[in-house]
Structure formats: structure tokens, C-alpha cells
């Protein structure tokens with residue numbers, strides 16, 4: 136048996152949801168550039184779940200279903216209040232809260248197509264409420280109920296801030312959600328598929344995926360990028376800070392990718408948004424620092440920025456607390472996880488690779504008193 140470290144280059148399944156071919160990302164055949172410029176997040180959710188774009192009435196129905204399902208049981212809010220709330224990372228809270236949601240869904244263990252579709256709606260709708268309610272409760276505020284006439288993106292910002300977003304904020308947040316929705320067999324999506332391939336339920340699959348997304352080599356990188364920008368502080372400090380990291384062979388968060396070689400096609404959209412929003416907020420230095428970091432890291436290491444790099448300054452400019460960046464990634468990516476979970480159920484086989492054993496040869500057991 137031969138093994139590949141990190142399963143690099145291994146094709147582990149067939150999928151018709153998203154593809155990365157020659158550094159071009161598509162969702163069900165639609166180029167991400169096209170979707171980022173034109174689509175609402177709800178359209179993308181429909182596209183990923185049904186493998187086609189919705190007609191007007193289908194889109195309206197999905198929007199209504201999502202808006203109607205956003206409320207979460209009171210017990211979940213009460214549970215948040217029992218956490219050592221200021222020491223809990225919102226991704227850890229979200230992982231626990233999604234698992235808890237499953238306890239209050241009487242259809243959680245029903246594996247029929249109809250029940251799974253209902254779970255999909257509930258998870259996509261309620262994850263926005265969980266993230267925003269947790270953020271407000273830890274700040275000593277009451278959760279804000281969703282408004283059924285707002286888009287998914289606007290509702291998220293409304294539930295977070297207690298006031299409706301400006302058009303430019305809604306547009307930027309919608310675009311960020313579209314850009315993060317799916318990405319072939321990334322680590323968290325693979326985790327979700329491995330979990331449900333045992334025929335476990337959708338709440339388990341999404342809970343497992345949140346755990347995988349949380350790590351700084353995956354979705355957790357966006358928060359780390361912001362930490363780095365905060366540490367650097369000014370454009371003048373970029374050179375010495377980054378050069379010393381590169382010289383010490385330390386990783387620069389938000390750069391590099393397992394699949395892309397020439398660059399992540401999502402980064403340019405986020406770079407543009409970062410420029411626009413940081414200017415609007417009088418935080419141009421953040422953008423200037425980001426550009427300088429990119430010049431140095433890409434120039435010296437030939438590592439282009441990934442989706443997490445410019446999303447950090449975009450979310451900061453939208454006034455979002457830094458430890459909510461990765462939960463926001465989950466709010467979008469749950470749409471992709473669900474699409475992959477449904478695809479896995481539809482053509483399931485247990486996912487169980489082998490390991491190339493490198494431990495000691497056969498040993499004889501020695502009783503503890505004789506060791």
C-alpha cells in the first residue's frame with residue numbers, strides 16, 4: 136500500500152456540485168465570477184441543493200421558507216447563557232449549538248428525502264440566528280428576531296446589529312456569502328461526507344464539519360489574518376514583520392492553497408470589496424497593509440492569497456467582531472455541506488480508507504508488574 140500525505144491529489148468521490156479546474160471555480164457549471172457579480176445567496180443555496188438556478192416563484196418560496204425557519208427554540212438561547220461565555224470561542228459555541236438544535240428537531244433521525252430537505256432549510260436558516268444570538272448574548276444584549284421581508288444577508292446583519300444594513304453593506308455581505316458557499320472536497324465538506332456516509336443524521340454531519348472548519352489551516356485562517364493585521368498595525372511595519380516570518384519559515388495566514396496554483400479566483404472579489412469598504416470606513420491602512428503583505432508573500436514565495444485573506448478586512452470594515460469571521464464562513468458554507476450531504480445520501484457508500492502502518496512489528500504482551 137502507498138499513502139499520500141494529507142490525501143493530496145487523491146480523488147475521493149464523484150460530485151456534481153462544484154468544480155475547481157485549471158484554477159477556475161464553478162458551482163454546478165456557473166463560474167464563481169458570474170455568481171459573485173449577479174446572484175443572491177439564496178439563489179446560490181437553491182443552485183447547490185437542486186443543481187439548477189431557481190425560477191422566480193421557487194426563489195420566493197425558498198426565501199420565505201428560510202425566513203420562516205430562522206427562529207430557534209428558547210432552550211438554545213438559555214443554553215448560551217449557561218456557557219462561561221467570555222472564554223468560549225464562537226465557533227465552539229456554534230458547534231455545540233448546532234448539535235443541540237438536533238435535540239429539538241423531532242425529525243432529526245428521520246432519513247426520508249422530505250425530512251432531510253426540511254432539516255436542510257432549518258439548518259441553513261437557524262445557523263444565522265445562532266451566530267448572531269450568541270454574539271449579542273455575550274455582549275449582554277437580547278437576541279434580535281429576524282424580519283421575514285429581509286434577504287438572508289440583510290437579516291444576518293440586522294440580527295447581529297439590531298439595525299438594518301445599508302445597501303452597500305448588504306451587497307458586500309451577500310457577495311461574501313456567495314463566494315464562501317461551496318468548494319469541492321475541502322476539509323470540512325469531506326468531514327461532513329465521511330460522517331453521513333455512516334448514515335448518521337444531518338445535524339451530526341454539520342456539527343462535524345464545523346469542527347473541521349474551525350482550524351486555522353482552514354476556515355479559522357480569516358480570524359488569524361485579522362490578528363496579524365492588528366499586530367502589524369501600520370503599513371510601515373509590514374515589511375519587517377512579514378520578512379521576519381518568512382525568514383523563520385513561519386506560515387503567513389491567508390496565503391497558499393492545496394488546489395489552486397496560480398491563485399484563488401475568489402480573492403480578487405474580496406480584494407475589491409476590501410478596497411471599497413475600508414475607504415468608506417476611513418480604514419484605508421488595513422487595505423494598504425494587505426496589499427503590501429500580498430506583494431511580499433506572493434513576490435517571494437509565489438504563494439497567492441486565498442479566500443481568507445481579504446475577507447478579514449472586509450468583515451472588519453463591516454464592523455464585525457473578529458472572532459465571528461469563521462462562524463460567518465460556516466453560515467455560508469453550511470449550504471455547501473448540506474448539498475454534499477444530500478449528494479452523499481443519494482449514492483452512499485461508507486468512506487473508509489486504509490492506513491499504511493509504520494509502528495513496531497509484532498510484540499509480546501508483558502504484564503504491568505514486569506515492565
Ligand SMILES: CC(=O)SCCNC(=O)CCNC(=O)[C@H](O)C(C)(C)COP(=O)(O)OP(=O)(O)OC[C@H]1O[C@@H](n2cnc3c(N)ncnc32)[C@H](O)[C@@H]1OP(=O)(O)O
Nearest residue numbers: 351352353354356385386387388389390391392393441443
Ligand atoms: C478556506 C481555506 O481553507 S483556504 C486555506 C486557509 N489556510 C491558510 O490560509 C493557512 C495558511 N496556509 C497554509 O497553511 C497552506 O497553504 C494550506 C494548509 C492552505 C495548504 O497546505 P498544503 O497544500 O498542505 O501545503 P503545505 O502546508 O504542505 O506547504 C507546502 C510548502 O509551502 C509553504 N507554505 C504553504 N503555505 C504557506 C503560507 N501560508 N506561508 C508560508 N509558507 C507557506 C510551506 O511552509 C511548505 O514549505 P516547505 O515545502 O519549504 O516545507
Ligand SMILES: O=C([O-])CC(=O)C(=O)O
Nearest residue numbers: 317318320321322393442
Ligand atoms: O478547498 C480548500 O481546501 C479550502 C478552501 O479554499 C475552501 O474551503 O473554501
